[in-house]
Amino acid sequence: MHTLLHLIVASLAIYVSAYLIPGVSIDPYWVALIVAIVLGLVNLIIKPLITLLTLPINVLTLGLFSLVINAGLILLVANLVTGFVVGDFLNALLFSIVLWLVNWLFAIIAKE
Numbered sequence: 001m002h003t004l005l006h007l008i009v010a011s012l013a014i015y016v017s018a019y020l021i022p023g024v025s026i027d028p029y030w031v032a033l034i035v036a037i038v039l040g041l042v043n044l045i046i047k048p049l050i051t052l053l054t055l056p057i058n059v060l061t062l063g064l065f066s067l068v069i070n071a072g073l074i075l076l077v078a079n080l081v082t083g084f085v086v087g088d089f090l091n092a093l094l095f096s097i098v099l100w101l102v103n104w105l106f107a108i109i110a111k112e
Contacts, residue, residue, distance in 0.1 A: 009110070011036040013102040018084075020098055023091030031083035039077050047073060070096040 015032040018024045026032050050069055051058065058065040071092040078086040086092045 007033070007036055007040075009106050010040065010103065013099055013106055014039070016102050017095055017098040021091055021095050023087030024095050025085045027083040027085075031081065035077060035081050035084050038081055039073070042073050042077055046076075067093060067096060 011033040014035050015026060015029060018026045018032070026035065047069065050073075051066070054065060054069065071089055074092040074096055075086055075089065078084050078092070086095060
């Protein structure tokens with residue numbers, strides 16, 4: 001049950017983030033659920049490998065390179081899922097930051 005709730009909250013956060021960033025669009029609303037599933041799988045499988053390979057540069061930038069990794073993974077998901085369009089790298093970077101903030105706010109609301 002907790003996983004289903006987390007998936008719904010993540011898809012809602014993706015939809016809200018896409019609404020806030022002008023360069024990102026989600027065509028039908030149910031595509032946000034597919035994006036949440038694919039982004040979760042990408043973060044589960046690919047992100048640890050990329051983070052491990054880029055560990056030296058991540059240490060040198062004090063973790064800020066993680067934002068670049070997140071933006072790249074969002075661009076990858078945009079290429080995989082039809083109906084989810086990200087304009088360019090800057091839009092993907094802003095989307096990842098806004099997505100993090102929206103997820104953080106939903107986590108605070110859910111705790112109370």
